[in-house]
Each structure stands twice: as C-alpha cells, then as structure tokens.
Amino acid sequence: MFSRDIGIDLGTANILIHIKGQGVVLDEPSVVALEKKSGTVMAVGQEAFRMVGRTPGNIVALRPLKDGVIADFDQTEAMLKHFLTKVNAKSMVSKPRILICCPTNITSVEQKAIIEAAEKSGSKNVFIEEEPKVAAIGAGMDIFQPSGNMVVDIGGGTTDVAVLSMGDIVTASSIKIAGDQFNYDIMNYIKKKFKLLIGEHTADRIKKEVATVAPGGRSEAIDIRGRDMIQGLPKTIHITSDEIQEALAESVSHIVQAARNVLELTPPELSADIIDRGVILTGGGALLNGIDELLADELRVPVMIAEDPMLCVAKGTGIILENLDKMTNKKVKV
Structure with missing residues (x-):
C-alpha cells in the first residue's frame, strides 16, 4: 500500500481531517478527558466534549490547544494519535504525509511543537501551511x-x-x-448582569440561537438555566438578542x-x-x-x-494535497 496524504485543520475548538481521495472524514471537538492522578486518557473528541463542566473531581476535560497553538504537548499528541487511528490513516507499509494548518503569527517554537506532535503521531513528512491561505483556497x-x-x-x-x-x-x-472568546463574553455578561453562572455549553447555545452583532440583525429570546451566585440555587432567566449584542460588542x-x-x-x-x-x-x-x-x-x-x-480549511487542505509534490518550499521534514 502507498502512504496516504492527510490534511489536518488543527483547530482550537474542532479538529477536521481530510484524506486525499476521500474528503473530510472526521470533524470532532479538540477536547481530551483525563484521570487527574494517573494522567490516563479517558475520552477524546465528541465523547470528551460532552464531559466539559460535568465531570467528577478526579476527571478533567481540557482543550490541549489554545489560541490556535499547542498548550499541552502530550495531550495534543494523544489526541492526534487517537483521531488518526480512528480514520485508519496509517497504512500497513508506510506512514502518512500530513499537511497541518496554523495561524499566520505563530512563532518558530510553536511551529516546531506542531511538527513534533504530528511526527510522534505517526507521520513521515510534515508540511505546514498558513490557515487563511488554505481557507481561501x-x-x-x-x-x-x-x-x-x-x-x-x-x-x-x-x-x-x-x-x-x-x-x-x-x-x-x-x-x-474568536468563537471561544465570544462564549466567555456571554458567560461574563450574564454573570455580571444577572448574577448567574452558566457553563460553556449553555453559552455556545446562546451564541448559536439568539446572538447577533448587527444593529437590528436579529430579535430572538431564550430561557437559560444556571446557578444563582447569591442563593447558590438553580435559576432560570430570559435573555434577548439585544443583550447578547451588547455582550459581544467589544470582541x-x-x-x-x-x-x-x-x-x-x-x-x-x-x-x-x-x-x-x-x-x-x-x-x-x-x-x-x-x-x-x-x-x-x-x-x-x-x-x-x-x-x-466551517469546512473551508479542511477542503483547502484537500486541494493542496492534490498538488503536495509541487510544494517543496513548504516541506518541513523529510
């Protein structure tokens, strides 16, 4: 069997994998759930994302990528290995070639960390390309x-x-x-204005269902539940698009x-x-x-x-993979 060419959109929120000839084969949250004491990986991707904010004290669900770069090397490596195995990326004979997208302003140290994580996940050659360029393609x-x-x-x-x-x-x-900051803005706004604590999942639902950033762009309302900061008890509030517009204005x-x-x-x-x-x-x-x-x-x-x-970067990697052999200037490791 020949080695496969694989494109990875290594996103802070989601990881998408494109395999040459097959298209986008994986789209899952960039989340890893760990057992605190041993560091054992309990779950990865969608399964781990469901645990965010809902785990007991001995399990923590975390994002190994922050602001588009690697924050936790070991967990990023474990996550990449899990996803590459899940999509059956490695052939019996040779290791895959991987194209990874990264933000435009990352440092050479951060770039090396991405390359090293991909290599340890089982890649033969690693190629780096800037995200906006791939997204445009x-x-x-x-x-x-x-x-x-x-x-x-x-x-x-x-x-x-x-x-x-x-x-x-x-x-x-x-x-x-970007998107994660929008969620934090919504959480902080509701905390300050309503003295209500909500989780990331609830903030994301608000962002998708009622949020707007254009004056008069949307007029929706939603009931949300959280924990009252004063009484410590569950509480429901009503929130509108205009309020969320105010929450997101600065970002x-x-x-x-x-x-x-x-x-x-x-x-x-x-x-x-x-x-x-x-x-x-x-x-x-x-x-x-x-x-x-x-x-x-x-x-x-x-x-x-x-x-x-949401699929533009992953689709772009697919187009670049078709012409990967011409991209000698982007080859990082042979």
Missing part, C-alpha cells in the same frame, strides 16, 4: 492570479485576516479573539479593527480588486448572525460568507 477563491483576494477566517481560538495574491499572503493579521470591534488594519497596509491596486471581489468570511465565527453585515458597513466593501465556512 477551500472557499473557492482563485488566489494564484495577480489580483487581490481578502479572507477573514474566524475560528475557535484565533481570527486570521489576510490579503492574498499570486498564491501567497501579501498582508495579514492574527488576533486571539467584535477588535475583529473589525484587525480587518481594517490589514486593508490599510494593502497596496492600492489590490485594494481596488477587493472592492470588486469583496471579502470572504470563513470559519465557525462566520455563522455568527450579522457579522457579515457589520464588516460590510465598517469596511465599506462587499462581505460574503463562504459556503460551508
């Missing part, structure tokens, strides 16, 4: 022409903004504000500013192209209600949400 943008293309990739841990031309990044910015303003900063550094000719072509939103954060309208108003350029924005 996965969204169907033709970035290999001498024209400007702009992508805003809002993931779980980071938001990557980039202008691309001739197959490479011209200007880019990466900030550590979203940072994303708008990052996009504006990238546009300000973009050469004039490429800026003119972006006015014609617009900005493409990718990543799970692109599904946040009103984010496209807000960016269009603030940047004064058309803004569109990619088809299947």
